[in-house]
Amino acid sequence: MKLSHLAGMLLVGAASFGIFTSCSSEAKKTNGKTIKTAAGVDSTLIETEGETEIVREPIDTAKYNALIKKNANGDTTGKWPVKKQPYPLDGAILPFKRIVVYYGNLHSKKMGALGEYAPKEMWRRLNAEVKRWEKADPSTPVQAGVHYIAAVASGTPGKDGKYINRMGNKQIDSVLKIAKMQKNTIVFLDLQVALSTIKAELPHIEKYLQLPFVHLGIDPEFSMKDGSKPGKKIGTYDAADINYVSQHLADMVKKYNLPPKVFVIHRFTRKMVSNYQNIKLRPEVQIVMHMDGWGEPDLKIGTYRHFIYSEPVQFTGFKLFYKNDLKKAPNRLMTPEELLKLKPAPIYIQYQ
Template sequence: MPRHRVVAYYAVPGSEVTGPAFEPSESMYEKLHEQGAAYERLDPVHPVQSGVDLVVSVPDSFPGPDGYYSHHVDAQTIQSYVDFCQRHQLLLFLDLNFGWAPVMKELTSFLPYLQRYSFVHLAVDPEWMFPRHDGVPGVNLSNVRASDLNPIIEALATIPMKYHVPRKMLIFHQYRGDGDSLTNAFDATQAELADKHKLLADKRVDVILHVDSVGGYQGDHEDKKKQYAEWVGQDMKRYHNFRYGGFKLFYHIEAATGLMTPADVLAMKPAPLVVTYGN
C-alpha cells in the first residue's frame, strides 16, 4: 500500500463452499493469478500482488471445550499455506473471527507468523466477534466497539521495528453499518461497528476497511456500491483513521445477478486497493 493492489482468494481451509482458497493447489494459484491480471490490465499503475485470505480462527455455533464458540485451524494446515504462499510469492492474511475468545489471547496465538514472515498480514471479521458474550456466531448479530479492535492495531504497530519486517496490513471486514449516526450505537440489530470513528489511526499499520456484504439478489450491485461509497468513501473522509478501501465478491452466490467485473469494481471511488473473492 498504496503502490500495489491486492487481489486475494478467501476460504476456510478444507471448506470449498467458503471460497476458492479452500486448498493450496496449483490450479487455485493459476486462477488467482488470472484474476489479478484482469485488474492489472485495467490499472497498470497499481501492479497486483496476489494473496490468500485464510480463516484460521473459525467461528462455531457451539461453545467447544474452551467455551469460545470458535476453534483454531491446526498448525500443520496453517504452515502448509505459509509454505505455499512463500513458494508462490503470495501474501497471506490470517483471518480471525474470534467468537467469544479473548481478543488479545486469540491474537497472541497467531502473532508469531506475522513476526517471522514479511508476507503474512492480518484480517479481522467483527461479524463473528462477541467480546461481551452477548450472542452466538451464526445465530445472533454482533456489535463490536473500537475498544475491542484498537489493541489489535497497537500490537501490529510494534512489529516492524521490533522484528525488522515491513509494515503490516490489517483488514477490517464490514458486513453491516456502523452506529456513529444512530441513537443507540450498541444495538446489534442496527450496527456492526458501534463507534467506527474511534478506531485508532496509526501510520505504522495499513488499515483497510473492507466491504464484505453478499449479493446474489436483484439490485445487489447498487446496494454494494452504495455501501462502499458510505462505509469507505464517506467514512474515510469523515474519520481519517483508515487510508484504504477493500471490496469482496462471491463467485457462485453473486453469479445469479452477474458478478461485478473488475471494471465495475475499479469504477468505485476511491478504487479499492484490496479485492477478495469468496464462493
Template sequence: MTPQIRRQVLAAVALVLVAVLALVQSAGSVDEHRARARTADASPVDPVSPALERGRLFDGRMFVAYYGTVGTPVLGTLGEAAPWKAAARVEKAAAPFRRAGLPAQPVFELIVTIADRYAGADGDYNHDVPAVAVRRWMAAARQSGALLVLDVQPGRADFPSVARRWAWALKDPNVGLALDPEWRMHGSQVPGHTIGSTTGWEINLTSRWLQDFVVARHLPQKLFVVHQFRRDMIRGIDIVRDRPDLAEIQHVDGFGTPRQKYATYRAVARPDLFRMGFKLFYDEDTPMLSAQRVMRIRPRVDFVSFQ
C-alpha cells in the first residue's frame, strides 16, 4: 500500500469515527455550533500570554505543538487527554527542543472545523467543534503558557468564510489559525475520497482578513500555519504574501521513513515565503525523528508538531 493510499484509508476511517463522535457530543447541527459561537463572542478578551509579551514570535525558539481535536485520539494526540493533562504532555515533549538559550514554546493545534464525508444540513461537508469545548482549550493554553492554533478543515466551504466563524476565538491574543488544504474540496470532491487543495490566492484572502483583524483590534502577532505535503496542494504558491502581523508557517506533513520525510520536505519547502514547520507521527513514522535530528534539518524548522 503506497503512503498516499494509506493516508486516504486512514483519513476515511477517521472521518467516520469523528462524524459519529460529533453526533454524540454536539447537540446536533452546524447552526447550533455557530449560535454558541455568537454567544461566546460577547465575552471579554483574555489577557496576553507571557509567550507574546516580547512582540515578534520568531525570536529563535522552537514552537512545539500537539495536534488533534476534542475528545478523540483518531485525528491526533491532542484528543487523547483532557486539556490540563495535554498541557503537561506537550510541555514534556517540548523540553528536548530547547534552542538559542531559550525554552521551546508549547502549542496546542486544535482542529475546530472538521471535514465530513457527508454533506450535512448546509451541504458544506464540515462541522464545527462546540464553542464550549474550544473555550476549555483556550483556558488551558493560557494558564499553562501555551499558544492555541485553531485548525480548519473546510470541506466544500472556503477558508476565509470558515475562518470568520472563529472570529470570536481569534479575538484572544493567544489564539492563531491553521489552514489544512488536504481537506479543501472542490466541485464534487468528498473528504476522505480525495486529497484536497487550495491556491495562493485563497491563502492570501484568508491571511489578509486575519491581518486586518489583528490590526483593528491591536492584537499581538498571531501564528498562521498552512499545511502541505504535496506540491499540488497549493496551486500558485509563489503569490503568497507576507503579512507583518502574522507569523506565517508552511507546515510539511509527510510521514514514513526518515528518507521519505526528508524527500517530502525538500520537494515542498518554500523558506523564501514562510518559516518552516515539520510534523512527527507517533505511529506512521518509522522511526520517529529525535528532537536533535529535527533541529539539524535545513531549511531550518521553527515549528514542529506531534500527531
C-alpha cells in the first residue's frame, strides 16, 4: 500500500470463520497412513493405544538444493542461492511452490484487489493469474492465497495516539471465510505498526498465527520509529526487529507443531531494512524480502536489483500494481515470463 492510501480510514465489518487446508499434517484416526504436506513431503499418522501422533519425515534435501539453485537463474556472483541457510522443517511451502496472492483490505477499494472486488469475482481474477503463472513455469506448482492488511497505518491518531487501525477478530474471520471459498489456500496477515511497535502488535493476531495456514507480513514503510506520522516519510525495521518476529514465529511453530511460517517483509528502499546481513534464518520460518515498489517495468526491475537482489536474505517476492504500474509508459503490468528472467526468480508474487 502506498502513502496516498492512508488518510482518514474508518474500518468496520463482520463475519464468521472456519477453514482447513492441507498445509498442515492434521492428525486423524488413521493407522500408518501416509499423507502429503503443503510441500509434498511425506508424513505418517500412527495410532498407538488410542492416541494419534504425527511421525514427520525430513524434507528431500536434494530436491530443495536443486530448486533453490534453479531459482537463482544462473546467478554467478555468489549471492544466490543464499549460502548456509538451514533446511526447513517438513511442510515448507518454499521453494516447492510459488505463492501467488491478492493483497488489500476488505473495507477499502483503494488498497488492493482484495477488497476492490466481491469475493467470487476476486477469486475468478486471482485464479486467472494463477493459470498464467502455471503456464509460464509449469515445473513450479502455485500456492494461491490472500494477503490481508490486519493493522492499517492511519492518518488520524486514534484513541491510543498510535495512528493505527487494528482489524477486529470479526474482520479477520471474514477474510478466513473468503479463503475457505477455495480449497488449499493460505492467508497472510499484514501489520503496519505506525507509532506502535511490532512487539506490541503481534499479540493482536496471535490466535490466528497458531493456525497452520496463516502466515505473516510486516511493512517497514509504516514503522515510524522516530515518531513521525505515517505517510509523511518512509519508516524502517532493523534486523533486530525482524529477528524478534522470526523467533516468535519459530517458537509458535515448535509449540503448536506447525509447518514453517512464511514471513514476508515489504521493501522498496535501502533504509526500510537496516543491517540485513544480521537477519537470522531458522528452519521454522521462511523469509521473503518482497519488492513493494510501483512504476514502469525498468523502475521496478532497478528497485529489485538494488534492494532485493543485492542484499540477499533467503527468498524474494515481487508486487504488481493493477493501477499504479500503469501510470507511466509503457502502461502495462510486467508478465510472469518477464519476472521469471530475474535473478533470483521471485517465489512470492503479490497483486494489489
